[in-house]
Amino acid sequence: MVAVPGVELLQSYAELLQRLAVLVALVLGLGVALALDDRAWLARFRGRLLLGVPWGTLVVAGFVLAVYLFLQGGLDNWYRPVTIPFRAWSYFYPLGILTGAFSHSGAGHLLGNLVGTLTLAPLVEYAWGHFPRERGSSSFGSLGENPYVRAFVVFPAVTLVVGLLTAVFAIGPIIGFSGVVFAFAGFALVYYPIGTVVALSVGDVVSLLYSTLSNPELVARARPVFVTPWWAQIAIQGHAIGLLFGVLLGILVVRRRDDPRPGAFRLWAGVLLFAVVQSLWAVYWFRGASQFVLFRWLGLILVVGLAVVVTVALRASDRPLFGRFAEGFDPETVRGFVPTLPRWEVAVAVLVFSAAALSGPAVPVNLTTASDDPLPNDPITVRDYEVTYAEDVPDGMVSAVDAEAFGETTQVNTSGVLVRSESRGIWTTAVSKSRLAFEGETRVRVGGVGWRESVVVNRTGWTAVGGGTAYQIRLTPPDGERRLVYRSPARQVEGRIGGTNVSVVPAEEGFRLNVTRGNTTRSVPLPANNETTATTDLVFTRQGSKLFAVSDDTRVRIATRETYRGQQ
Incomplete structure (x- = not known):
């Protein structure tokens, strides 16, 4: 689209005029109402409130x-x-x-x-x-x-x-x-x-x-959102x-x-x-x-x-x-x-x-405090806080008294970005697993009186065709390097390609592809964009967010890079 000179300036003037029109309409409406009103309520206000104003x-x-x-x-x-x-x-x-x-x-x-x-x-x-x-x-x-x-x-x-x-x-x-x-x-x-x-x-x-x-x-467009x-x-x-x-x-x-x-x-x-x-x-x-x-x-x-x-x-x-x-x-x-x-x-x-x-x-419930059990997956420390990511772990702030009502219980497990401070008695799921999967990246802000810091949380993943998503979670502390704290299980592509099974595996550095034939498994890095990697059985090529496997004259898509609708 070609930018038209002065369009943004005209839009600013239009919004200013719209705001002024709203204010003028409100002032005129109040003026008419007050002009026709006997305003006896003003005397009642002054009789009950100091100068007729609710100062408190x-x-x-x-x-x-x-x-x-x-x-x-x-x-x-x-x-x-x-x-x-x-x-x-x-x-x-x-x-x-x-x-x-x-x-x-x-x-x-x-x-x-x-x-x-x-x-x-x-x-x-x-x-x-x-x-x-x-x-x-x-x-x-x-x-x-x-x-x-x-x-x-x-x-x-x-x-x-x-x-x-x-x-x-x-x-x-x-x-x-x-x-x-x-x-x-x-x-x-x-x-x-x-x-x-x-x-x-x-x-x-x-x-x-x-x-x-x-x-x-307000111009609204249909888009996916994450809601509870x-x-x-x-x-x-x-x-x-x-x-x-x-x-x-x-x-x-x-x-x-x-x-x-x-x-x-x-x-x-x-x-x-x-x-x-x-x-x-x-x-x-x-x-x-x-x-x-x-x-x-x-x-x-x-x-x-x-x-x-x-x-x-x-x-x-x-x-x-x-x-x-x-x-x-x-x-x-x-x-x-x-x-x-x-x-x-x-x-x-x-x-x-x-x-x-x-x-x-x-x-x-409020007599509970944070569990002193070690947090999983090598947490990041920011002063008295620990931040990590884990899945299906007991919630460390659930009451020690297990109450039940209507068949429901207070004892629950949780998955997501966990934050704990033993000195403050805080243990919380700051970002749920499902929300992070939706947004892809978020910031967890911790602090106290007079200070505050942010920890950046990133999720990257590849969805195997018919096999679910393999993903990694990395945390970046305020003054440190990004650290891998969680890897999901490998995800196997549905079906067999050239007599082999292919799995997407989260690794320490990026992702790998495991190719299994019988009892033998070979592993290669997932290729970068517009590049290929190969085993003795298959050739893998990546085009943008799509990953293909080639065997002889057969070429099939086996995985797609996970997209995060919260960033769209």
């Missing part, structure tokens, strides 16, 4: 962004931050517990949680308020009632505590602020159930605006405990201050809609070997039950659970017996029990 939300969002930019190195590598040292691997790794809830796996992950924070946290901050609401209290009567302290200290501090709780009680290794975002949602649902669902739509608008300004026009099921990428347990923490905190504040409560149907519908939209029904299990199972039936029952229990906790009366049946008991004799408890207290107890039941399994 902005402080929290700024903190999360700063962790990504400076601690994880996102400022230098926006799309590929360092993640391994900042996950909440176990209780024996304090740095991960402290940073896991505030770190992120990539730019998309970060932006998604920031949008959720900026849309849901203001509802929480508005409901709580910067100004005390008790009659007779003064805004500056004490340190706890000072609106500046409440906005810039108390709200961010409570958020940090909730984040730490999600890291402690989520089944590791978690990373991301989403548990806290769900806590914001849980608190907001208690006050504004329908408003919380609407806030999700506002978040979608903000995400669309960001995507549009980043890339006004979307529901297998959701930290469902961490999201659920975050939501329950927020709901319980919201109920505590509502009942302590005797704030107005939403109608029962609005509350039930809001909780159910939020839980469904946010996929809290996606209960799944990891089977190992990149296999997952989704329990839709169980998830749907659970979210319906959640909506019912939250509604009862807020809207039920103080009457005993079983009404007249409970009235026959002597309160002093059966104090605390369930039938004598108010209905709303029973619902709160169910929520507390649910949070405990979800959090409890995290304790044995």
